[in-house]
Amino acid sequence: MTKIERNKQTEHQFNAFIDYYLSFPSYLGSYKRSFDILIKDVLATNSHVDYITYPLLFLARHCMELGLKTNIRYFAKYSGKDDYVKAGTHDLENLFRAFELHVEKTFENLKSKYGIEVEKEDKKSFKDLCKEVENLNSTFHALDKNSDAFRYPVDKEQNPSFNKGERINIIDVSELLEKSMTLFVHTADVFAKYTDYADEIENYYEGLMKEQYEQNMPY
Template sequence: MKRMEKNNNPRELAESRFLVQFGFFKDFANYLNSFERAVELLYAKVSNAEETPYSVALPLLFLMRHSLELGYKYTIVELHYLNEIPYEPEKFKHRLERLHSALRELFNQAATKWSFSKSTLEDFEHHYANTEKCMKEFKQLDDCSMTFRYPIDMKGNPSLSPDDTVNLLALKRSYDSGMLLLDHLADVLQPCYEMLEEFHADTD
């Protein structure tokens, strides 16, 4: 079967422009930023009418759902560090509801340990509710990170119901609101990280 050769470099850029050094993706923050950027680029194709929703829906929904999971795990890793307890990757797996509950539990531990201000606690509650709304929407669509990757589940059942629909615009708005907490909580708590590092430096 003959196929027309694709022009993968239409602007004839130097090959160095295509090189990716994996050392750049060294932690959860870098992974998260990369997936979120991909979400924005792909969604823009639909919002700018360059692509139909049908042409990008599955990869877009996968990227959104996976970046939500990455956001949870990034924040949970940071809270484990702040609480000085080891992070156990196998404990959480891909279940969004489990990750959401763990986020609350770990934040409450850190709030007690570090005496968070009233405004920090109130901000957390506000954004946690938005994240929960987003989590529940993706849980209904794809509870264990399989639906948008394969047309059938592990038991051979269809991953998607042909009668179901999803509004990408409404879901993207919920996603944007829900990701705020997961993107920025570690930044808000940065003074606590600095205090902890200073403490360890003094005791070494």
């Protein structure tokens, strides 16, 4: 390990403000940057990926989990559903289904409650990207259902975490993770033009009701 020289610059550089970024999007970004740094290190050092495979795959899998949970929390406001909003699960398949449910219900509620129709092209782009992301999600679910196989060599029953001969191409993982991040980071941005309008309508009616209430208050 490289010894870190202690000086004013490094003391500031390595002083972590761990209470500053307590949000799901911040955690997601942090784990994804860590994944990218390790990938670049493998390329730069011409090392075989095996020497950091497990933490690398854990980071990628955790990005998937955080990305799904981040979006579930965002869309729950508009979907009217509470499925997996406060989930203590690591099950990627259930989280992925819940994510799709919240987005689909958001589409329905935007139309039924606010008369807002989501454009067909936006729906299609979302569904097409979901199909690609589901490939990586399913791979991680099969390899590490409970989010412990990349952390420990054996499961709770002391069985090997992986079968003999199991392989996974990290380049494939990296490429699919990039597409996953596009889905996780930009889905809310793409549909913000609809949800922001719904927020404006809600705020307008709340203000109107407050005004009417205050006008009827006895003085």
